[in-house]
Amino acid sequence: MTKYLISFPSGAMVVPDDELQAVAEAAHAVVQEAKDAGVWVFGGGIDESVPPVLVDGGGTVTAGTYPQTRHLDGGYAVLEVPSRDAALEWAAKLAVACRCAQEVRAFGDDPAS
Template sequence: MTKYLISFPSEAIDVPEGELQAVADAAHAVAQDAKDAGVWVFGGGIDESVPPVVVDADGTVTEGTYPQTSQIEGGYTVLELPSYEAALEWAAKFAHACRCAQEVRAFGHDPAS
């Protein structure tokens, strides 16, 4: 089975503040459905209050990030699924719960890991 990343950027959520708890509850319900189905691997949101850093092979830590990844934030879910079509179905469930479109990407298989 393949692991799929289902995600959205923070700015995609455009919900009135009074409805944020309902969105969170709906997303948690879909996450629980994924756990109950045995496909859940990981999920969570990037803590945007912790600034990113880049760590070199020699241990040097530099504040900031790669320019092309400066906008990595938002919510992420990793599910292990039997097909791409199943990933699209789960993404639709999360899109409905979060009230925003979800991006789907497949992780490559590394037979050595």
């Protein structure tokens, strides 16, 4: 089975404040469904209050990201499913729950991980 990253940037999720609770409940329901189906690996949102840093091989920490990297934020889920079609079906469920389109990417196979 292949692991897929399903994600969206925080700017894509435009929800009125009074509907945030309903969105959270809908998203948590999809997460629970994925867990019950045995396909959930990991998920969560990037904590945008914690600034990113780069750490080099010598342990030096530098504020920021790679210059060519666009800003990373939003929500992420990693699912392990039998096919791309299955990943797209889960992405559609998350899109409905989060009220925004989801990006889907496959992880490369690494037998050692």
